[in-house]
Amino acid sequence: MKTIEEINQRIKDGDAVVVTAAEMTQIVNENGVDKAANDIDVVTTGTFGAMCSSGAFLNFGHTDPPIKMTKTYLNGVEAYSGIAAVDSYIGATQPSRIPEIGIDYGGAHVIEDLIRGKDIELIASSYGTDCYPLTELKTHINIENLNEAIMVNPRNCYQNYAAAINTTDETIYTYMGTLLPNMGNVSFSSAGALSPLLNDPYFQTIGMGTKIFMCGAEGYVIGEGTQHNTEVQRKNGVPVNGAGTLMLKGDMKQMDPEYVRGATMPKYGSTLYVGLGIPIPILNNDIAQRTAISDEDIVCQIMDYGTPKRSKPVVIESNYKQLRSGSVEIDGVEIETSPLSSYKKALEIALELKSWINKGDFLLTNPVKLLKSEGSSPRPLSIRRQTVLVNEIKSKPLITANPTDDIRDVAKRMVQNSINHLPVVDADQKLLGIVTSWDIANAVAKGKNMLKDVMTKKVVIAREDEPVDVIARRIDKHEISGLPIISKNNRVMGMITAEDISRLMCARNLKDGV
Amino acid sequence: MKAWLKFSPEMVNKAVITDLIKNYDVSFNILRADINPKGGKMLIEINGSEAEKGIEYIEKAGIDVSPVKRVVKKDTDLCIDCGACVSICPVKAIVVEEDWTVDVNDTECVGCKLCTYSCPTKAIKVVE
Ligand code: SF4
Ligand code: SF4
Numbered sequence: 246m247k248t249i250e251e252i253n254q255r256i257k258d259g260d261a262v263v264v265t266a267a268e269m270t271q272i273v274n275e276n277g278v279d280k281a282a283n284d285i286d287v288v289t290t291g292t293f294g295a296m297c298s299s300g301a302f303l304n305f306g307h308t309d310p311p312i313k314m315t316k317t318y319l320n321g322v323e324a325y326s327g328i329a330a331v332d333s334y335i336g337a338t339q340p341s342r343i344p345e346i347g348i349d350y351g352g353a354h355v356i357e358d359l360i361r362g363k364d365i366e367l368i369a370s371s372y373g374t375d376c377y378p379l380t381e382l383k384t385h386i387n388i389e390n391l392n393e394a395i396m397v398n399p400r401n402c403y404q405n406y407a408a409a410i411n412t413t414d415e416t417i418y419t420y421m422g423t424l425l426p427n428m429g430n431v432s433f434s435s436a437g438a439l440s441p442l443l444n445d446p447y448f449q450t451i452g453m454g455t456k457i458f459m460c461g462a463e464g465y466v467i468g469e470g471t472q473h474n475t476e477v478q479r480k481n482g483v484p485v486n487g488a489g490t491l492m493l494k495g496d497m498k499q500m501d502p503e504y505v506r507g508a509t510m511p512k513y514g515s516t517l518y519v520g521l522g523i524p525i526p527i528l529n530n531d532i533a534q535r536t537a538i539s540d541e542d543i544v545c546q547i548m549d550y551g552t553p554k555r556s557k558p559v560v561i562e563s564n565y566k567q568l569r570s571g572s573v574e575i576d577g578v579e580i581e582t583s584p585l586s587s588y589k590k591a592l593e594i595a596l597e598l599k600s601w602i603n604k605g606d607f608l609l610t611n612p613v614k615l616l617k618s619e620g621s622s623p624r625p626l627s628i629r630r631q632t633v634l635v636n637e638i639k640s641k642p643l644i645t646a647n648p649t650d651d652i653r654d655v656a657k658r659m660v661q662n663s664i665n666h667l668p669v670v671d672a673d674q675k676l677l678g679i680v681t682s683w684d685i686a687n688a689v690a691k692g693k694n695m696l697k698d699v700m701t702k703k704v705v706i707a708r709e710d711e712p713v714d715v716i717a718r719r720i721d722k723h724e725i726s727g728l729p730i731i732s733k734n735n736r737v738m739g740m741i742t743a744e745d746i747s748r749l750m751c752a753r754n755l756k757d758g759v
Numbered sequence: 760m761k762a763w764l765k766f767s768p769e770m771v772n773k774a775v776i777t778d779l780i781k782n783y784d785v786s787f788n789i790l791r792a793d794i795n796p797k798g799g800k801m802l803i804e805i806n807g808s809e810a811e812k813g814i815e816y817i818e819k820a821g822i823d824v825s826p827v828k829r830v831v832k833k834d835t836d837l838c839i840d841c842g843a844c845v846s847i848c849p850v851k852a853i854v855v856e857e858d859w860t861v862d863v864n865d866t867e868c869v870g871c872k873l874c875t876y877s878c879p880t881k882a883i884k885v886v887e
Contacts, residue, residue: 293839295879422843423877430846506839508879516879518839571845571855583846587839589859 252286252526253608261286263602265595266439266525266536273537282533287602287609290444291458291522291594292436294586295508297420298400298471299517300336301356301497304392305367307331313377314369318342319355319386326369330377334397337507337517351515354507356396359388360460360500394497396460400470402521404442404489405477405545408433408568410560410580413551418512422585424550428560431547431573431582436591437540437565441523442491444536446483450525451491452612458522458598459493461501463607466523468492469616476622482535485544485562489616493521504594520590522598526609540565547573553715555625635716635730635741636709638749643739645670648677648697655696656685666740668729669700674736676729678702706731707741717746761790761804761869762814765823768798775820783813790869802827802869830886831868833861837882844874844883 255261262285264272269288273281303324305314313330317323321341324333337353340346358365364385373380388394409432411417411424418424421432437443445451455466470490477484504520527533543565548557563573569588572579601607646655646667659667659682669678678700688699707716707728716728720743727742780787785807792801805813818824831852840861845853852867853874863874863883872885 293841422879423847423873425847432843432846506880508839509881510879511877518841518879581846581851583844584842587841587859589840589861592859 247286247526247528249526249528249609249611255286256602256605256608259603259605261602263287263289263524263599265592265599266290266444267592267595269533269536270438270539273533278530278534278537281537282527282530285527285533287599288444288525288527288536289522289595289598289602290439290441290525291520291591291596291598292402292440292586293504293518293520293590293594294434294436295420295510295516296398296401296519297338297514297516299356299396299398299519300334300352301359301394301396302328302332302334303359303386303394305331305333305369305386306390306392308379308382310379311377312369312379312382313371313374315372316370318368319352319365320350320358321346321366322350322352322355324352338514340515348509348512348514351507351509353515353517356497356517357502357505357507359391359394360497360505361502362388388498396464396493396495396497396500397467398470398491398493398519400472400490401493401519402441402470402491402523403435403487404440404446405484405543406434406487407557407559408545408547408563408582409550410547410575411551412549412560417550418510419550420510420513420516421550422583423511428575428578428580431568431580432585433545433547433565433568433582434585435543435545435565436586436588437543437569438538439588439591439595441521441525442489443483443538443543445523445525445532446479446489446535446538448489448616448618449532449535450528450612450615451523452615454610454612454614455523456607456610457493457524458520458594458601459495459500460497460505460520461503461597462495462497462499464493464495464521465610466491466612466616467494468614469621472623473617474622475617475619480544481538481542483538483543486546491616504590518587520594522594524598524602524607524609540569541567547575553718632712632714633749633753634709635707635711635713636738638713638741638745641740643737645674645737646680646696647671648695648700650696652685652688652694652696652699655680656682656689659685664740666727666729666742668704668737668740669696670737676704676706676731676735676737679704679729681726704729709733709738713741713746713749716741717743720746760806760810761802761827763825763827764801764803764817765825766794766798766800767821767823770798770821773820775817775822778820779813779817783807783809783816785810785813791871804869827870830865831863831870831874832884832886833863834882834884837880838878839880839882841879844878847873847877849873 314326317326317333324335326333335352339352340348341350409421414426470492477488506518546559680700730738788804790802852864
């Protein structure tokens with residue numbers, strides 16, 4: 246049994262024994278936990294991953310005449326400024342207001358550029374008051390001339406996180422990166438055995454006031470992060486999926502761009518790569534044992550991100566040793582894996598923190614309140630407006646065609662019923678393809694006769710039990726105007742068109758008074 | 760070596776490639792192809808003891824051969840060694856080294872650019 250005070254004394258005397266979490270795994274393996282708990286004073290951890298829930302409070306200082314800023318833009322990215330007169334909060338995932346730039350330069354990039362010492366354009370506007378008469382300003386700021394630039398991240402450093410796979414037959418772009426179709430790859434994000442909260446899984450040492458390595462500077466844990474979840478299933482003492490989180494605070498003026506980076510998940514959005522390291526004081530055997538966890542002992546569920554629902558189905562359970570090896574086997578097929586967080590940087594951070602402590606520059610703190618280790622689980626948000634499913638939409642009577650139909654007949658049928666899409670089916674009403682009025686016009690122009698020569702065979706479909714909002718997104722993504730509705734036993738049930746959906750949205754908004 | 764073969768419309772229907780494989784000691788791999796009645800192009804990888812002679816032969820037969828000079832480059836200042844690009848590459852040209860540095864192998868790369876679209880820091884580029 247040791248106390249933080251005793252460990253700090255040893256740090257000051259230059260006698261403390263500090264190892265990284267990776268080294269600790271080996272030490273406990275070789276020397277046993279009792280000896281390790283005795284010998285080792287501090288275990289350092291590290292992670293360098295995409296943490297969307299990050300941002301910074303900036304205080305610009307008062308102008309003359311003064312302005313009470315209500316809207317602020319930093320290099321074209323909006324910051325929230327409903328806080329007094331000259332404070333704002335720039336969030337990592339806010340995209341540029343310039344459509345051509347969008348997610349390619351977001352709040353995360355502003356934060357990185359600030360830390361790099363670059364000049365940032367500030368545009369602010371206001372409604373003007375007696376004491377704050379100025380209504381508009383445009384100037385440049387940089388980290389030097391800001392009064393404060395304080396990073397406050399509401400949810401960082403997830404304790405484990407599910408890996409992602411895509412079972413659909415098209416590429417999807419997610420916050421877990423690019424996921425290739427037909428289970429083409431697996432993307433995972435946790436630093437595994439190096440990851441801070443997996444080394445103190447019951448929060449025996451980490452809490453409000455814990456001093457940490459944050460983006461190359463000293464930072465602090467200021468409490469549980471949002472969505473902190475203590476009720477996730479555990480194996481080997483650690484949760485098998487996303488669980489505990491941290492709220493953090495650090496001074497951006499001290500940060501090092503080596504350990505913080507603005508990034509963009511393709512076709513998803515901007516995000517901030519945050520470098521974090523937490524020192525774990527080895528106060529007793531149990532804590533020592535927990536820091537000895539290996540990549541192999543940490544289970545990670547691989548989930549299907551092809552399902553755009555809150556609860557995604559688990560495809561298989563794996564562990565970080567396997568994931569880090571470069572591939573996993575699913576149903577007899579080797580599937581390549583990619584980390585999304587940098588293990589190289591995570592290791593660098595654990596080593597850097599170790600050297601700070603060894604040099605006597607970094608003392609440990611006693612948290613004023615440990616993080617909650619039970620009784621905390623986030624609730625989902627229920628929407629008042631019920632999601633409408635595809636089969637609840639009233640669609641026009643179903644009209645179909647057969648592949649051997651003559652083009653002219655089909656054209657007539659489309660005109661008579663004033664429709665633009667016609668599903669082509671076989672005798673069992675099973676979908677073979679689709680034709681649009683454009684295809685027909687094209688076919689007539691080229692002198693083709695048979696429907697099967699002009700129909701599109703690769704058809705984007707809607708399932709009966711899918712929410713209409715998901716279909717709206719699909720229509721948008723594929724730039725199409727309608728898709729056939731397919732039943733569970735693969736029969737064509739009708740068509741759903743962009744028009745149907747906009748009619749539904751209009752009716753819905755009228756009813757809700759939006 | 761890797762090369763783009765460009766076919767004129769007359770060439771599309773001739774069995775030049777078949778003859779190449781029949782008559783020369785080469786291993787031949789098609790990495791990409793885009794062929795239509797108006798001609799087309801094909802990215803190939805050709806190896807073997809008679810690769811050079813084989814290329815001479817198809818050039819004589821009227822196919823335009825341009826060796827690939829595309830190189831995939833990673834900007835080490837921008838790259839954070841996350842590894843997101845690794846599993847995206849169809850030919851395993853991107854690897855994680857022993858020290859967890861992410862490295863791109865230029866000779867393996869087929870220039871598909873999938874990695875460039877997937878990198879969160881836009882650190883990787885394919886240049887012609
Ligand atoms: S361009 Fe394509 S082949 Fe080349 S490294 Fe990138 S993903 Fe691999
Ligand atoms: S995805 Fe980009 S940043 Fe990540 S390892 Fe590849 S090149 Fe580097």
